[in-house]
Every structure is written in C-alpha cells, then in structure tokens.
Amino acid sequence: MVEDRSNLGDLRVGVALLLRVIMRYQGVVAISILGAMIWMAMILSIPYLVGTIIDLVVTRSGMSEVWPLLGLLLIAGSIQAVGISLRRFFGFKLSYRAEADLRNDIFTHIQRMAFSFHDVTSTGALMARASSDLSQLRLILAMTPITVANLVMFFVVTAVLIVIDPVLGLTASLMVPALLYTSGRFAGRVVGFSFDLQERLSQLSHVVEETVAGIEVVKSYGQEAHQQRRLDREAETIYDAAIGMAKQRAIHRPLFEIIPALGTVAVLAVGGIRVLDGAMTFGEFVAFMQYLAVMVLPLLITGWFFANLPRAAAAAARIDELLSTAPDIQEPDHPERLRSGPGEVRFNHVSFAYPDGTAVLSDVNLTIPGGTSVGLVGATGAGKSTIAHLIPRFYDVSSGSITIDGVDVRELSLDELRHEVSVVFQESYLFSASIAENIRVGDPMASDDSVRSAARLAKAHDFICGFPDGYETVVGERGSTLSGGQRQRVSLARGVVRDPRVLILDDATSSVDAIVEAEIQTALAQVMAGRTTVIIAHRTSTLALVDNVAFIEDGALVAFGPHDELLATVPRYAAVLAAQVIV
C-alpha cells in the first residue's frame, strides 16, 4: 500500500510523472522557456556592452561614443525585464496549475478508493500526498523552464568565451562542470537525509494527530507525559536528520560560491597576462569577468534544481503510486440495469475474508424476500456489519455472490447500486457542516420538507429545533458538538431521506434511550413497509418488528426465521439475547 518510504528505484517513475505533467501544459511551459531565453540573451549581451564601453574608456574615445552604448544597455535592460516577467509568471502558472490539477486528481481518486484501501492507509499518509508531496513537485516544476534556459546558456557562454579567447575561455568554462559535479554530489549525499526527514516529519505529524483525536483518552489516563515522550523522540530524530543534512550543506554550499570565484582568479591571472601579452584587449578582459559573474546565479539555480530533483521525483513517485492504484471495487465494463422488483437480496454461498486474511464469513446462504425485513443477530464480532457492508459492495465477496432482484451486485453500476441501497452506519460520522447539509448528504436534491420529515422520522426534529440556529446549526468535526444520541439520529435521518430499495440499519439506535427508540421504531414501521430492510440490533422490541431474523455465529448463518420461532427452537439464539429477558 501507499507508504511514506521510497527508494531510488522509484525515481524513474517520478520523473516520468513530471514529464507527463510538463507535456500536459506544453503551451505554458513554452512561453516560460521563451521568457527565460529572452532573459538569458539579454544577460549575455549586457556584459558584452559593458566590455565594449570599457574598451572605449581605455582607448579614451570620448563620451560621445559611450552614450549610444549606454542607451543600448538600457534597452537590453528593458527587454530583460520582459523576459523575466514572462518566465516568472508562466513558470508559476505551470507549477500552480499542475499542483491544483493534481490535487483534484488525488482527491477524486481517494474518493473512489474502496474501503479495503482506507482500512489500511492512514489519513496522514493521504494528506501528505496531497500537500507536502505536491509542494515538492510544484517547486521543481516552477524551476524547470529557467533550468532549461540555463543549460542552453552554459553552452552559449562557453562557446562565446572560447570564441573571444580560446585559452581563457577553456580555463573559465572549467567551472561549469566543476559546479555541476559539486551540486550533483551534494544532491546525492543529501537525498537520503531528505527522504529520512520527510518520513520522520510524517511520523511526528501522526503522533500529533492521534493525540489531538484521542485527547480525552490521553487526559483521562493522565498520559500527557507518555505522549510528550513520543513527540520528543520524534523531534530528536528530526533533529538528527536535519543536522545530517546541514553537515552536507556546510561542506558543499560554500563551494557553489568558491568555484565561480576560482574562475575569476583564473581569469585574472591568465587573462591579465594575456592582456599584457597583447593577446586580448582590456575590454574583453572585463567582459570575461562579467560573463563569469553573470553565470554564477544560473549555475546555482541549476545546482539547486538537480539537488532537489530526487526529492521531488520521490514525491512524484509516491503520488503516481497512489494515482495508479486501482480501486479494489471496479465498475463493471457493461453494467446491467437493476430490474424492477421488490428488492430481493440473496447471498449465494458467500464467503468473505478481509484483505489482511481475517476470515469472517463462510458459505453464507441467505435470501431476504423482497419487501421484507430481516434482523441480523450475533455475538460481538460475529460478522454482522460485514454482511451489511457486502450488499452495497463496500467489499467484494471472496467467493459466492450476492444478488439484488436476481442481478449480481458486481454487474451493477456502483452509482445505481448505492442509490438503491442506503446504509446507516454503526458509527455516526457527521461532517463539520450544518445539520441540514449533513442530512442532505443522503439526497442532495431533497427539499426542505423531506429533510424535515426524515428528521421527524428519526426523532431528530425536536432537538434540532431546540438549537438557536435550528437546521442551520453547524456541528463540530465528526459531529463532536452533539450528544451521542443526537448524532446517531442525524445519521439515521441522512439514511432515510432518500427512497432506497434496500435499507440497512447497523445498530442505528444503540445510543438513544428506550422511549425515543420506541418512537423511532414506530416511525420506522412506515419506512419499512414494503421495503427490504436489514436491521442489526439486539433489542427484542426491534427483533419482534422484523419479519425474520438471521442468526450469525462465527461467520456462519446458523438459523433463519421469525424471532419467536428462533427463540423457541434455537437455544444459542436465546442465549445471546436471553440476558435481556431475565430481568
């Protein structure tokens, strides 16, 4: 699955993704490179002009000849400004556009990935893909056009220098390979540390996330010190990685300045002597010095680019891995339409194990006649929720099949299937949005009236109206500002606001009191009438309400029939529920 670790082998994948991105935004890249080229051309012509002016000064040719050249210098300066502007703006455009588009791709992809993927992938890892990894990518993309121009520039400058004076030119251009070599070496040394750092940063963020999410547990067990130790440990390892990197920086970075300076010394010594020998003019000498000065920054940028490329490529590789992981639950190529029918749900020899190998269901055969209701009963961990999750295809069966009105759920389009099967989860997850918006997740088209009647049905209307903002009350993350029972009722309303063929209620009233539960049951009777309903519950009152009960033990269906009948004939069934009868 997706991990934060990457090895150098992935780099090729990452670079490939970068190239694809660049190809996708060809136009923008082209303009930015064009801007960079203009900039470069002007940067090169400026030292030439300066050199020419100096020659005029040395020969005391008089200011009248200098002025036009100064005019040209200003023109070159203006054109250069235009070049920079184009380069920068379109470079940014490329990088931000690519970042935003990829982030959309990642988000859409995450939304499509099946439960099995999310079961084992941490929120933090996915967040990192769509934030810090993308930033790495963006930085390198922003620098790509200028680096292309720089590489061209090195060739041109070297050629120009050699043309002006072959001996001096060759001497001076030695600094190009020297600098590129140094930055390459630096990159190689630093890349390991930076992977490490990235990894450790995400470890740290994981500790913080968990502490924040579980703060009540931390506080009630007084484990602040324990969490603090975990965090300090992570912070120390971050320190180690950062210092390891700093060491490499301290060794290599100064060279990025020293090497060009050595070039200047070479020009001074060799060039000075050649001027004395009359092999070159003084103006040419000054131009040389200027060329060297002008090349330093582009060389540094190029060095930076190659130093950061591995890191960005690794990030790109991680993103690529995520985007190219196909969801376990695939749309059929040629989906069948659901036939009109009462909503019969049938399990044929269904066995199921979670991807990690935990076998849960074995050879379950179960037919829920259309329009009837069934209660799933079984001990904690028997596999009730699992059965419920298989019907809307949150997971695919390992063997056997599940059909709705005779059509295998794997033959249906997911959209249609999940429109027809509505689930109220055991855990009432709410979004930090208004209560009305939360209910409308069940059916975005629902009118205010249907939102209200769903809330009434779930016995949520009264308490919602008790809030100052009523249905517009914004709830905290995961619904944290509501009480457990309130949360559960909003989630129930969300499940019943649509009009599904099959309704699944997974322990949907476990946190409400007996009176409210009884009221909900009465209301549910209307909803259930003529609708296939699967209810997971332990309350006898609920079980008395359903047409049949399926009793699950150790992942197998051991009994099926009306509640009274099972109570009378299946001792284990009575045992699992019995506790409630013996008051």
Added chain:
Amino acid sequence: MKYMSSAGEYNVEKPGTLIARAARLAPELRRPFAAAVAVTFVATIIRLLGPLVIREGIDGGIVAGDRQTILLAAAVYIGLLGLQYIADGLSQWMVALVGERYLVRLRSVVFAKLMRLDAGFYSRSKSGVLVSRMTSDIESLQEFASDGAVMALSNTLTVVGVAVALGVVDWQMALAVFAVVAVLVGVSAVFQRQARRAYDQVRERIGRVLAMLQEGITGVRVVQAFTQEQAQASTFGRVNERYFEANMAAARAISWYFPVVAFLRVVALGSALAIGASRVMDGTMTIGTLVAFLLYLEWFFQPIINLSNVYNLLQSALAALAKLFGLMDEPVVIDDRPGAYDLTEPVVGAVELDAVSFSYDPGTLVLDGVSLKVGAGERLAIVGETGSGKSTIAKLIMRFYDPDAGRVTVDGDDLRDITERSRVDALALIPQDGFLFSGTLRENIAYSDSSASDESVWNVLRAMGIDDWVRSLPEGLDTEVRERGGRFSAGERQLVALARAFLFDPSIIVLDEATSNLDPETEVQVEGALRVLLAGRTSIVIAHRLRSAERSDRVVMIDAGRVIAVGTHTELVESSPRYRELVEVWQRGTK
C-alpha cells in the same frame, strides 16, 4: 455555536516583539546564536575583501604591466577563498545547530501546551488546524532555519558591507547607485504590501483546502455510501481553485516586481558606467577602480534580490511564529491552582455534584443546578433522554470542563483544589466511543502504564472473559489495531476500551454507554466482570439499557439538564411517573 475560532492569532505586524519573544523561549541558545552570527560576520568580511584584491591585480598588475602583482593578487585571492570556505561552512553549520535545536525545543513546548488545553478548546478548534501548528507552521520555521537564516544574515551583512565599500571606492558613483537603490526601496515597499495581502489569502485558503481534504478522507465511507463522490470532488475542486487563484495573485505581484528590480539594476550599472567612463577619461579615476566598482555592484544587487526572496520565507516564518504564540497564549482553563493538594490516600471515592450549572455555549444551559451524591463504593446509574446532559455530567466529574456555577467534589474536596496528578489517578472514564490509538492491542490495553506486564494484561482479559477472543486473533496481543481501531468491530473496540480502564484500576469509574454496541450475552458477561472488578469502587454508569439501572444501588434521572428523580430502581418505579414510563417502554422492548 462558537466554532472555528481556532487558536487565536498573534500580531504579525510587530516582528520585533515576536522575535524578542522567540528568543526568550530558549535563553541557553543565545550565546551559540551570537557565536553563529559572529562567524557569519567574519565570512562576509572575507568575501568583501575579494574585489579589493582584484582591483590591486588590475591597477597594480594589468594596467601597470606588472606580472608579479597579477600573480600575487591571484595567490592572495585563492588564500582568501580558502578562508571563506572554512568560515562559510562553519557559519552554515553553526546556524543549523542553533536553529534545529531551537525547533526541537519549540515542538516540545508547543505540544506540551496543546495537551494542557481543555476540552472546550478542542471542540472549538478544527483538529486539522491544531495539527498544522505542530507540522506546517513549525516546518516553515524549519525551512527558514535551514535556508533562510544564513541567507538573511549574510546578505544583510553583504549589502551593508558593499554599500560601505562602494562609498569608499568612489563616493560619486556610489551616490548615483544609492539613488537607484532608493527607488528600489520604494518599489519594494509597494510590492511587499501587495505580496503580504496575497500570502495572507494563500494561507487562509490552504487551510480550507486541507480541512476539506481531511474530511474527504475521514468521511470517505459516508461519501461512498451515499454516492457523493462527484459532489464532493466538485466542491473540493472549487475550494482548490480559490487557492490556485490566491497563489496566482501572489505570482502576479512577483512577476512585476522582479523584472523591475532587474531593470533598476541595469540602470544602476549604466549610471555607474556613465560617471565612471567620463571620470576615467578625465583622468580622475583609475580603470581598476571602475572595474572593482562594477564587481561590487554585482554583489550589491544580488543580495538585495536574495533578501527579497528571503523576505517571503521570513514572512511565513513570522506568521507561523505568530500563530504558535497565539496558541501559547490560549488560557489554560483546567489547571492546578496555586496551593492545589493531593487527595488523601486511600481515596474513598465519594463523588458529589453540588448545584452544578454548565453551558458549552453561553446562553444554552445544558446543566441547570444539578445536585447529586454518590457514596463511596456505591454504584449510581444516570438515566435520561438523549441530549439531556448525562455525558456532560460525566465530563464534569472528569474535570474536562469546570462548572459555571456550583462545585464537583471527590471525598469532599472541590476538583478545582485537587492536583491533576491525584485526580487522574483516582478517576477513569470509558466514553461512548472508545478511542484506540494505532499500535498494537497490547499498547492500547496497557495505555495507562506501558510497563504493565503481559500477565496483568491477561488477567484483565480473563476477568472480562475475552481472553479467548484475543487468543483467537492470529497475532494475539500484537495485532495492529489501525487508525482509530479500524481493524475491529465496534463492539470489540468497546471491549478494548473497557480492558484499558480496568487495567488502570481507578477508585472511581465512569462508564458512559460503554457497552452500547455489545450483544446482550457479551454485555452480561462484561457486567459480571464489572461487578467483580468494581467491588468496593465507586461507579457511575450511564446507559440506555435499563438493566444497568436495575443493578445499580441508586438511579438518578435527568431531564433537560435537571435532576428530576433520585432513588433506588424500585423506589423510582413507585414515585416517578417519568421513570415508570421509561421502564415500561424498555420492558416492552425486551420481552
């Protein structure tokens, strides 16, 4: 609802105050920091000597026709470069040592503060925002420490040094250059204002992007169940696009500013050349001076441009600092007051709420003058409609919140007078949804005491009758529970949370619907274990299944934040019509 008013912000407008405060955080690093600055200073001076040597080489060597001097100048320059290498490397290294050490401190301090804040703060704040204080905010400081700090320092020194050098070499040319720089400063001020506004917006919008991203991930199952993938994606697309636009606004600012700077640089070069050329031709200046001046000029503008770049890093570092200090300034509501004392051992376990009123949001009273008493070793059940305030009572007993009026006492001592340490040791809460940390089953059960032996863990499991279940897991106690315990069914998660509390062994235990997802058989079994484990302990049980109430010594019935009935189960059935109704409905449900 008061909502979204996350960790208050600090004034970014006063960088001085911010930096002073940042410095106070780690006084022991001041000296190393001063040393690092000194070394950087030396490195910069060495760097500035270079052009002077070159001037000598040109004037005394090339112009005067003296080969010796040329070679000598080259040799001296090379020597200087050697020194510069050492000084530069040292400066990088020292700044990193100080900076990274500082960050370790900062992470630790901020995290410690975060954990001291109260439940109210947490329910007001978005968890993503809190996490970002510890991650992206500190990372932007890290970025500044590793890239920005040395650059800021050495470039500032360079600019000052070169300005002096320019003046020394030739003050007339220097004046012309300074005039251009004055224009540059004005232009930069305009740019900075524009950029700051843009970056503020960028920061705000990235926050929204991340918050939505996080909900898109944590709520993905709900999204899929209701086929809202496309709707979510398109909402996200819009938020994301707004972030893109904010970035492009910043990009536009940068895209005019840097070209203008580059142009001004050429103007400065042109004016220096114009003045220099005529002076050399006049004979009032040597050619070597002109060349040296031009070299310095290169070194003048590049650092200014660098500083402009660093300024952005600095801005976000300062903004990050401001947010961190905003968090540090959050009042610690639940804290040991001066003179707080420990509960007298052994803790007897008498709990009392005395006329307690409480509201989460001003104006919405959740508890209204609640008084109730739990004797030592007694088992009290709290029943009432959903949303009537039962969990709130539990949270007040745990001192997650302090009451607005009235007091909560343990063994007669107001919770606010008792040290946190002693309170925590005495009390345990098992909440509605037992939060599990990712890690192994063992780590979760032995959460309160990581040194607990396997034997004591197994003892608890055995007492609860779930040792067989744990043994049946392929990896037993080493099973990874995954994020929020996702590896387990809801009932299994509750069992783990119960085991965790039993191992903790408190004097007072509060169970807030801690068994709601268990099947009746398992629940009875756990109840049995409870009775053994809780013998002699005070327990407060919140449950909708009235069986728990029947088994309790006394029952308190809450309605809309008020106590409406207290007594034994049988008494209440007699005396309270509301309770009788509840019981009847419930019994109908279980028969």
